[in-house]
Amino acid sequence: MNPEKPILIVEDEIFVALDIERILCEQGYSVAAIAADRNEALAAVDHAELAFVDINLRDGMTGPEIAADLARKGVKVIYVTANPAQIDPPAETAIGFIRKPFSDQSILAAAALGYGRIDHARAAEADVTVFGP
Numbered sequence: 001m002n003p004e005k006p007i008l009i010v011e012d013e014i015f016v017a018l019d020i021e022r023i024l025c026e027q028g029y030s031v032a033a034i035a036a037d038r039n040e041a042l043a044a045v046d047h048a049e050l051a052f053v054d055i056n057l058r059d060g061m062t063g064p065e066i067a068a069d070l071a072r073k074g075v076k077v078i079y080v081t082a083n084p085a086q087i088d089p090p091a092e093t094a095i096g097f098i099r100k101p102f103s104d105q106s107i108l109a110a111a112a113l114g115y116g117r118i119d120h121a122r123a124a125e126a127d128v129t130v131f132g133p
Contacts, residue, residue: 004029004049004115005032005047005048005049005050006029006030006032006047006048006049007024007029007030007031007032007048007050007051007052007111007114008031008032008033008035008044008047008048008050008051008070008075009021009031009033009034009035009051010035010036010041010051010052010053010057010063010066011034011052011053011054011057012036012037012054012056012058014034014036016054016100017034018034020052020107021034023104023107024111027111032047032048033047036057036058037057037058037059037062038057038059038062038065038066039059041053041066041069041070042069045070046073048070048075049075049076049115050075050078050114051067051070051076051077051078052078052080052098052107052110053066053067053070053079053080054079054080054081055081055083055086055087056081056083056086061086063079063081063086064086064088064091067079067091068092070091070093071091071092071093071094072092074093075093076093076094077090077091077093077094077095078095078096078097078098078110078111078113078128079094079096079097080097080098080100080102080107081098081099081100082099082100082101084097084099084129090131094131095110095113095114095131096110096123096128096130096131097129098110098127098128098129099127099129102127105126105127106126106127106128108126109122109123109125109126109128110123110126110128113128113130
């Protein structure tokens with residue numbers, strides 16, 4: 001059993017969300033929930049330690065607001081987006097972002113970074129853009 005709290009996936013495109021879930025679960029991570037909008041994300045926040053957050057969701061460009069809400073609850077954030085310029089400013093607990101389309105390797109590297117299993121340099125090698133030093 002994985003000792004970490006589960007991961008929250010905030011993504012309104014169900015096939016993208018299910019792909020992220022598959023990648024994570026195949027490597028032993030657990031997923032708290034898949035949320036397609038702000039209300040669903042906030043309903044699941046207490047069950048997650050790390051969140052993969054898209055920017056544009058079914059309720060609009062609410063990803064940055066959701067990330068800020070998650071950060072206030074202590075949840076670390078990895079953005080998954082085709083539009084990284086829209087991450088401004090990043091949430092306090094934001095670690096970095098992955099560009100869509102993503103690879104299995106980038107999702108797994110971001111999760112490992114979020115749980116402190118790899119460093120920034122190794123995550124960057126897997127196409128995770130890390131915020132800060």
